Amino acid sequence: MTFPLYRPGDDPGPSFAELLRRTGSVPAVPAASVGGVTHGTTVVAIRFAEGVVMAGDRRATSGNLISHRTMEKVFPADRHSGVAIAGAAGPAMDMVRLFQLQLEHYEKVEGVELSLEGKANQLSGMVRNHLPAAMQGLAVVPLFAGYDTRRRAGRLFQYDVTGGRYEESGFATTGSGSLHAGTVIKMGYQDDLDRGASLDLAISALFNAADEDSATGGPDLVRGIYPTMATITGEGFTKVEEDEIAERFAALVGRLSTPDSTTAAGAAPSIGGLLT
Amino acid sequence: MSMPFYVAPEQVMKDRADYARKGIARGRSLTATTYEDGIVICAENPSNTLRKVSEIYDRIAFAGVGRYNEFDQLRIAGVRAADLKGYSYSREDVDARSLANNYAQILGQIFTNEMKPMEVEILVAEVGGGPGDDRLYHILYDGTVVDETRMVVLGGDADAIADRLEAAYPEPGSIEVALRASAGALAGPDRTLAPDDLEVAVLARGNGRRAFRRIEGEALAGLLTAP
Numbered sequence: 001m002t003f004p005l006y007r008p009g010d011d012p013g014p015s016f017a018e019l020l021r022r023t024g025s026v027p028a029v030p031a032a033s034v035g036g037v038t039h040g041t042t043v044v045a046i047r048f049a050e051g052v053v054m055a056g057d058r059r060a061t062s063g064n065l066i067s068h069r070t071m072e073k074v075f076p077a078d079r080h081s082g083v084a085i086a087g088a089a090g091p092a093m094d095m096v097r098l099f100q101l102q103l104e105h106y107e108k109v110e111g112v113e114l115s116l117e118g119k120a121n122q123l124s125g126m127v128r129n130h131l132p133a134a135m136q137g138l139a140v141v142p143l144f145a146g147y148d149t150r151r152r153a154g155r156l157f158q159y160d161v162t163g164g165r166y167e168e169s170g171f172a173t174t175g176s177g178s179l180h181a182g183t184v185i186k187m188g189y190q191d192d193l194d195r196g197a198s199l200d201l202a203i204s205a206l207f208n209a210a211d212e213d214s215a216t217g218g219p220d221l222v223r224g225i226y227p228t229m230a231t232i233t234g235e236g237f238t239k240v241e242e243d244e245i246a247e248r249f250a251a252l253v254g255r256l257s258t259p260d261s262t263t264a265a266g267a268a269p270s271i272g273g274l275l276t
Numbered sequence: 277m278s279m280p281f282y283v284a285p286e287q288v289m290k291d292r293a294d295y296a297r298k299g300i301a302r303g304r305s306l307t308a309t310t311y312e313d314g315i316v317i318c319a320e321n322p323s324n325t326l327r328k329v330s331e332i333y334d335r336i337a338f339a340g341v342g343r344y345n346e347f348d349q350l351r352i353a354g355v356r357a358a359d360l361k362g363y364s365y366s367r368e369d370v371d372a373r374s375l376a377n378n379y380a381q382i383l384g385q386i387f388t389n390e391m392k393p394m395e396v397e398i399l400v401a402e403v404g405g406g407p408g409d410d411r412l413y414h415i416l417y418d419g420t421v422v423d424e425t426r427m428v429v430l431g432g433d434a435d436a437i438a439d440r441l442e443a444a445y446p447e448p449g450s451i452e453v454a455l456r457a458s459a460g461a462l463a464g465p466d467r468t469l470a471p472d473d474l475e476v477a478v479l480a481r482g483n484g485r486r487a488f489r490r491i492e493g494e495a496l497a498g499l500l501t502a503p
């Protein structure tokens with residue numbers, strides 16, 4: 001590796017991606033459609049009074065098989081922002097790694113952090129550059145959320161495979177279970193939720209997504225695996241402790257299993273009119 | 277065709293070294309010392325935006341004296357080299373020694389082959405796992421590398437400042453002690469430096485993954501005046 005010292009007119013600036021292009025270490029796009037790759041599924045982000053909550057289930061699937069039970073899908077992007085991923089796991093992890101590095105690289109070279117808007121646009125460019133691979137079945141669709149230290153508010157962004165960037169005011173979901181998770185959040189969302197209420201809402205959303213979508217993992221009480229959750233506030237990106245998540249899940253399961261929420265006692269459900 | 281005058285190589289090198297030393301001596305100096313929890317770097321720098329001390333990687337910092345544009349160019353190259361290495365191998369594989377060697381190669385090559393040597397002296401500091409593991413690499417304008425373990429002074433008046441620092445800070449202590457000794461040594465007997473005239477940063481073991489942190493404003497004033 002040669003020492004990357006450039007002449008003023010030839011300088012790649014604060015962009016790490018540009019530097020990688022100069023040094024020739026950019027992965028090639030697959031020529032044909034790739035099947036059987038590991039996919040990560042449902043992630044959600046919810047805005048609350050002091051910032052944003054991000055949460056993701058832990059399941060990764062290859063076709064109809066479960067390939068990982070403990071995958072992480074919510075990552076810190078830097079001190080005041082986080083990124084959550086759904087889609088082809090390999091390229092998604094690589095995108096997160098490059099994105100984290102890009103933000104840190106910019107901060108070190110320029111001496112100041114990028115604005116939150118700037119970070120969201122950076123990620124947009126990375127998703128857009130990934131489009132050729134997405135066309136071969138390796139789509140990556142992230143969520144980006146952070147605390148805007150200039151506006152003093154939590155903000156969240158949703159993307160599509162073409163790099164389209166959509167800022168959402170309340171919540172965003174992506175991945176195979178996003179339809180169900182989104183509906184649950186929509187029913188329970190209010191402006192200025194507190195931290196606890198927004199965590200409970202995210203947990204409920206992931207639980208219901210797992211209930212309806214086979215590719216989304218629910219809480220695994222046998223192995224003690226729970227979704228990963230993080231809050232991003234003025235204090236920065238903080239992972240929610242697993243004990244707290246387990247407690248909140250237990251509370252949710254408790255609410256769902258009260259007698260009046262299940263089928264009326266005694267009346268066995270009939271299936272399609274057949275006697276059972 | 278006219279013949280160029282013969283100049284002895286010794287003379288060429290001496291002239292270049294004098295030129296570089298003169299350039300460096302025009303700027304203000306900086307000190308780096310180890311303390312209980314890491315390394316503190318203290319530079320005399322009245323500007324709040326043009327930095328002499330900055331972060332290179334998780335446990336590595338850079339500091340330079342002399343011509344700003346030249347050492348800043350070296351700083352950015354260091355950030356790039358470190359980030360590229362960490363990306364292609366692992367974050368643990370990025371170390372100050374290899375970076376210091378890279379710098380030495382570049383500076384040595386420019387000193388011998390270019391018209392003008394770089395008028396800079398730079399420091400690559402790395403905080404280790406324990407108090408004995410901290411590293412300070414002092415690299416001169418001609419590519420000479422000096423490996424220090426306790427303290428280093430960069431700049432024109434280095435010897436006098438080093439003597440004062442040695443006397444005021446004989447062994448590693450707390451950050452307040454280290455910082456006051458550094459500020460006192462930089463100022464000398466005839467003047468005092470206000471917090472605004474100093475640029476201070478630490479590489480602290482307790483800072484998490486990114487050990488580098490600037491100490492500015494009230495926090496700096498507090499450390500300098502604490503009883």
